[in-house]
Amino acid sequence: xxxxxxxxxxxxxxxxxxxxxxxxxxxxxxxxxxxxxxxxxxxxxxxxxxxxxxxxxxxxxxxxxxxxxxxxxxxxxxxxxx
Numbered sequence: 001x002x003x004x005x006x007x008x009x010x011x012x013x014x015x016x017x018x019x020x021x022x023x024x025x026x027x028x029x030x031x032x033x034x035x036x037x038x039x040x041x042x043x044x045x046x047x048x049x050x051x052x053x054x055x056x057x058x059x060x061x062x063x064x065x066x067x068x069x070x071x072x073x074x075x076x077x078x079x080x081x082x
Contacts (some may be wrong), residue, residue, distance in 0.1 A: 010054060017047045 021043045028036050 014047070014050055014054065017043065017050065021047055 021040065024036055024040045024043060027033070028040065
């Protein structure tokens, strides 16, 4: 239950940040304020970072994603025989 609550709080926080960015954008369309103009890119960058983190958590939130994995990479076209 606490995991679901944490997920809901994460989505709510993103929704609040998006609404804040929209409000700043709306205020800037009415009045050009240098302080607000500087705040909007910061707000959008923070929002983008949080969305990317959420996207990664969603991609790695499957049943087996908590388990370890082993990957081997071999350079070149011939694999280990070259």
